[in-house]
Amino acid sequence: MGLAVLGSVLGMAVTLLTGQVVGAVPGVIDDAPGAMSLTEFSWLLGALLLVFVLESLTPAIHQVASLIMDAALVRQIGTGITEPLLRPRRVAHLEDTVVLDVQERAKGKGGFHLAQGLGNLPWLLASRVTLVGSAAIVGVMFSWPVAAMLVAVTLLLEWYGGRLIEREIDVWWGNTEEQRRADYLFDLGMRDAPKELRVFGLHDWLVQRYVREWTTGFRPVWNRRRKNVKWSILTGGLHLAANGLAILLVGRAALAGELPLTEVATTVPAILAIGVSMNGYGVVQVRRGLSAYRAMEKLPGTIAERHPEPVATSRHRVETMPAREVRFENVSFRYPGSDVDVLRDLDLTIRAHEALALVGVNGAGKSTLVKLLAGAYRPTEGRITVDGVDLSELDQAAWQRRIAAIVQDFLRFPLSVTDNVVFGAVERADDQVALAKVARESGIDQVVRRLPAAWDTVLDKTFDGGVDLSGGEWQRVALARALFAVHAGAGVLVLDEPAAALDVRAEAELVGRYLELTSGVASLIISHRFSVVRNADRICVLADGRITEDGTHEQLLDKGGTYATMFHLQAERYVTSEASDGPGSEVLDA
Ligand SMILES: Nc1ncnc2c1ncn2[C@@H]1O[C@H](COP(=O)(O)OP(=O)(O)OP(=O)(O)O)[C@@H](O)[C@H]1O
Numbered sequence: 001m002g003l004a005v006l007g008s009v010l011g012m013a014v015t016l017l018t019g020q021v022v023g024a025v026p027g028v029i030d031d032a033p034g035a036m037s038l039t040e041f042s043w044l045l046g047a048l049l050l051v052f053v054l055e056s057l058t059p060a061i062h063q064v065a066s067l068i069m070d071a072a073l074v075r076q077i078g079t080g081i082t083e084p085l086l087r088p089r090r091v092a093h094l095e096d097t098v099v100l101d102v103q104e105r106a107k108g109k110g111g112f113h114l115a116q117g118l119g120n121l122p123w124l125l126a127s128r129v130t131l132v133g134s135a136a137i138v139g140v141m142f143s144w145p146v147a148a149m150l151v152a153v154t155l156l157l158e159w160y161g162g163r164l165i166e167r168e169i170d171v172w173w174g175n176t177e178e179q180r181r182a183d184y185l186f187d188l189g190m191r192d193a194p195k196e197l198r199v200f201g202l203h204d205w206l207v208q209r210y211v212r213e214w215t216t217g218f219r220p221v222w223n224r225r226r227k228n229v230k231w232s233i234l235t236g237g238l239h240l241a242a243n244g245l246a247i248l249l250v251g252r253a254a255l256a257g258e259l260p261l262t263e264v265a266t267t268v269p270a271i272l273a274i275g276v277s278m279n280g281y282g283v284v285q286v287r288r289g290l291s292a293y294r295a296m297e298k299l300p301g302t303i304a305e306r307h308p309e310p311v312a313t314s315r316h317r318v319e320t321m322p323a324r325e326v327r328f329e330n331v332s333f334r335y336p337g338s339d340v341d342v343l344r345d346l347d348l349t350i351r352a353h354e355a356l357a358l359v360g361v362n363g364a365g366k367s368t369l370v371k372l373l374a375g376a377y378r379p380t381e382g383r384i385t386v387d388g389v390d391l392s393e394l395d396q397a398a399w400q401r402r403i404a405a406i407v408q409d410f411l412r413f414p415l416s417v418t419d420n421v422v423f424g425a426v427e428r429a430d431d432q433v434a435l436a437k438v439a440r441e442s443g444i445d446q447v448v449r450r451l452p453a454a455w456d457t458v459l460d461k462t463f464d465g466g467v468d469l470s471g472g473e474w475q476r477v478a479l480a481r482a483l484f485a486v487h488a489g490a491g492v493l494v495l496d497e498p499a500a501a502l503d504v505r506a507e508a509e510l511v512g513r514y515l516e517l518t519s520g521v522a523s524l525i526i527s528h529r530f531s532v533v534r535n536a537d538r539i540c541v542l543a544d545g546r547i548t549e550d551g552t553h554e555q556l557l558d559k560g561g562t563y564a565t566m567f568h569l570q571a572e573r574y575v576t577s578e579a580s581d582g583p584g585s586e587v588l589d590a
Pocket of ligand 1 (some may be wrong): 335336338342360361362363364365366367368369408
């Protein structure tokens with residue numbers, strides 16, 4: 001800002017010195033009495049040159065400074081917007097449209113965001129200094145009424161021009177759905193599903209749809225812009241006319257001999273400087289940037305107000321929990337904004353050191369139960385206790401660190417294999433012994449051996465030397481991550497569909513080692529594969545939002561209920577497939 005203001009002050013100094021130089025030329029040439037000496041004139045010319053050079057340098061210095069500060073600013077804004085969303089231990093705020101709206105506004109749109117606003121602030125400030133300074137020059141050298149007229153016309157037209165731009169942006173902001181859809185289609189084609197789109201021959205459909213959504217999204221903006229054009233031409237014309245009138249008045253005074261050459265030579269560039277200082281776009285950008293800034297400031301407060309973080313009121317040492325059990329007591333749950341209960345009066349006890357399996361049809365609520373266990377949501381009714389203490393009274397962050405999990409949509413970090421595993425307990429990232437152990441347990445040691453840079457290989461093909469893993473290999477990496485967390489001391493292990501992408505042999509290995517892997521922790525395993533489930537100490541069936549069956553594999557088979565039916569259906573399929581294609585039931589036998 002200092003540099004921008006300095007630039008505009010130097011610009012005015014150039015105007016003043018130019019006036020002096022031009023005014024002095026006739027006297028110096030004629031060597032008139034009382035006129036400037038050649039030496040004095042040379043000094044004046046030198047001063048003009050110096051100021052001119054300095055003025056020319058300031059934009060370059062300003063640009064370098066801006067580039068450096070811009071990087072820091074973008075980082076600051078990035079953390080300012082993402083941190084408040086990442087910090088809460090629960091996740092309901094991420095599905096709250098009010099919060100997401102504030103976040104959208106904080107991010108800004110179409111260039112009208114905080115960084116853009118701040119980037120424009122120095123120029124706006126400089127144009128204000130130029131406006132005031134040049135008007136003062138016009139006032140002192142020529143006429144205060146003309147100076148006042150120029151300032152008034154500039155500000156008025158700037159305000160009006162700004163409003164036109166704002167109206168256009170409002171149309172843009174208020175019409176986000178099609179733009180979002182167009183963005184989504186673009187991402188789909190470029191990033192998310194390039195292979196499937198080709199397989200299904202959807203290229204033309206995608207392009208047409210993208211063009212349609214994009215056009216629909218921007219049509220209202222174009223309509224608004226078209227309406228604005230005639231007003232913009234009118235305001236531009238008016239401004240030009242005001243400046244032209246001022247110059248005409250200067251010319252007339254000069255011709256009438258009322259205005260000396262120095263004053264003429266100073267006033268004309270000053271009027272032109274006022275002409276270019278009109279900066280409606282800058283005003284709008286700064287104003288929009290400010291509103292993005294306000295939204296950014298508001299974001300943490302909005303989240304805290306709508307989704308208050310639970311305050312740890314219990315002094316129990318979470319680090320050793322659960323020593324006895326985790327209990328769901330009469331728990332009911334519906335997702336925010338939904339009117340359907342996913343869980344209804346559910347009672348369930350997960351004992352410490354016990355391997356508990358949870359089965360149920362698609363959509364029964366198994367993953368939802370895991371989210372509640374992890375404290376990502378709180379029950380709508382009822383409570384969850386850990387060793388008798390209400391989960392919501394515990395330090396949520398500490399409790400979440402007690403849980404090691406593979407969830408269905410586990411994270412695939414575009415980082416090295418090591419990072420992908422040690423992120424299970426990042427504070428123990430240097431524990432090579434644990435790393436080697438989980439590599440064996442999860443079976444990724446064989447995968448790592450084949451990778452070009454072994455543990456350092458980046459698991460993302462878009463990076464130099466990076467590779468992509470198969471679905472099953474990724475699943476082993478996720479298992480290794482969860483086991484790394486267990487070795488680091490996590491007390492609850494959740495395996496949500498750990499075998500979904502594993503081949504028969506890998507699945508059999510997992511099954512064989514399952515109780516060993518889960519020994520010493522409370523574990524909850526969710527799987528549609530009964531080969532995995534049957535080895536658990538206890539199996540619960542989740543149906544209609546509650547636990548309907550509870551017992552060992554044998555007990556539930558004897559009972560002849562849902563579990564037995566589901567098991568026999570799957571077993572039958574395996575037996576049939578063995579008869580026709582060979583292996584298959586070996587997993588069940590295991
Ligand atoms: N974020 C959410 N908002 C609203 N409803 C949700 C959300 N997540 C899941 N649901 C709904 O909750 C119900 C239970 O889903 P959940 O993922 O817990 O089932 P699941 O038993 O794990 O199923 P699957 O065996 O297919 O993995 C489903 O009807 C689902 O549509």
